[in-house]
Amino acid sequence: MSNRKRPFHLSRRQVVRGLLATTAFGLTAKLNTGCASQSGSAGTAGGSAEDLIVGFIYVGPKDDYGYNQAHAEGAAAMAANVSGIRIVEEASVPETTAVAETMRNMIEIDGAKVLFPTSFGYFDPYILELAREFPDVQFFHAGGLYQDGMPENVGSYFGYIDEAQYVAGIVAGSTSKTGRLGFVAAKPIPQVLRNINAYTLGAKSVNPEATTQVIFTGDWALPVREAEATNSMADQGIDVVTCHVDSPKVVIETAERRGIFSTGYHANQSNLAPKGYLTGAEWDWSSIYTQLGQQFTEGKTLMSGDIPNVLRGGMAEKFCKMSPYGDAVSADARSAADAAMAELNNGDPVIYAGPLKSNDGKDILPAGQNYKQTDIELEKMDYLIEGVRGSIGS
């Protein structure tokens, strides 16, 4: 507690405190990403008064080369392709009361009649609560979580993107010289396991000896661990990697730096890896959101039953698509992948066909039986198939 009157003298203690507080701020800034919304600005409404206002909410930045970017591109496509729709967006909204406040503001202040809160964790309790409070607003959520008994103004849409991963697996299996693929995954939940297994089945369809090494990082956005996993795969002689994490950016960039191939996920990452990017399993929200937007402007709603509460589909229904093939993809690989895609686009595709065993020796499907893509059993997946190296035990 010096009281020497030296203006702007900073004691060591103050400097240390300042540094600590700045560090704390840095942490906050990095993770918190607070964002809400608000405000009474009556002047917010641009465009004509009759425009239908559609709100989009993302959990991260709109340019993350991943999950959020895929949705944001879809939102932009809806605004561009459907006249009479105006989009309001908010990015980096955490899965806390913040998202409830954001939804409330979009409804009360911007006058939104349709909301797309896109992150998985927004659904329960936030969307369900707001949906009960605002029965004339439609809430659409990506993830297929709708169940009977939930408010009728809530809709789920969900794509079988494992079909695209299957095709990516074919390309990967044909391109790999070592026959060893790598998969960096976030958590062993059914949706992720389904992608890993489909990828492996795709690779095995062209190279029966192919294996997929899986590494679970434990969370959706752990860039350091994703980079470590990719590096360790490259060290082991794996020469194609893919991933299922929120933003594939780190995995794809690391693979490129190590000189191995990669296939993408969520959105197109080809400009991150001009040499090694083979193809990728992308969401095609542009087509789905455009379709929905047209239905909105025709006056169709969830509440009247014109739009089903659960929308599902795969490649044929344009829920997902492939990134354009990279230069490294051989003609053989292209034709094998194109053939598989044609089959997937041609009604009732089957990826999971017997005989199928899990990698710890359990029988999944006997010979002659199979799971259709719509089969509910696939959504409870809790195994890795033969050919995957790794385990889901946590």
Place this chain on the structure above:
Amino acid sequence: MLISQPWRRSAEAVVIPIAAILAALLIFGIFCAIAGANPFGVYGSIYKAAFGSWSAWQNTLIRAAPLMLTALCTALPARLGLVIIGNEGALVMGGLAALVVGLTVNTALPPLLVQVAMALGGIVAGGLWIMLAGALRYYRGVNETISSLLLNYIAIAFMNHLVEGPLRDPNFVTKPSSFELAQANWLGTLPATRVHFGLLYGLVACIIAYLLIQRTTFGFAARTAGGNIRAARIAGLPVGRLTLAICFLAGSCAGLAGMVEIAAVQRRINESIVSNYGYSGILVAFVSRHNPLATVLVAVMLGGILASGGILQRSHGLPDATVLVFQGIVFLCVLFSDSLYGRLSFFQEQTVVQPKGTAVA
């Protein structure tokens, strides 16, 4: 001439922070202008979004409520000279304990009793968690900043382990989560608002903390030990017990914040509980110079800043990180203004040369 002293000192405490905030607004306005938005439109929007209507106020208060409690987790030990940043971990442990209590008791008792038990669970768990950092400090000389920071990771990993294993509700597919609390045990909102009871708890805790630190012998002993630990020992103060007690109280505030988050907002525990209320609380504590009453104001200010983040995106087309830039500028200005206390001659007593320790709280 001594009469002039009180108003000059009080004026200093009011003018400096306000000037800091005005300076921050000016800098942020320049930033907005560079980013292509009209600064005055942005100021208007921020005001409307944060404080312009009752609904906006509620939005601000909802965001401020947990910060008041988590800020105390840093502010209280700071009076004892400890820098504790384990707020996030204490919040997680508090939420976890509250949830376990709530699920165990379930509907066997009246909801009010269950809620009290949950709150106690949260308070004790959070308190013990930070007390651990205090004990490591006192008995083993482990740096409390580092140990409390590391305890955050342990708490989060422990919570993740439980929700992916023993506590997991297999029917909840969104993400690995615990079972849900019985609806009867949910914590409601304050009458006629959508603000949950956490705000009230935060206010009460801040007032109690203020009285405890400024108006009791216990608080005086803590401040003395914080000022000079050897002098405190010589004076016969039980420094060890003080350290443990203050750390327990600090952790219990963050633990209570965790209980509120579980009982009033999320109703089950999963990784969403780790949403940085703890780290933001550190910031609030430093900016409020570890004064529990100032903590309330700073928490409301931060709540308002966070509440205005949306409109910057929706009405002004600014990127989503803008609100963080604003937050950063405000806090850096306020922290810098900290160094001006006692250094501007206008606020000094004009007559007698007399030592005044004001630079550091």
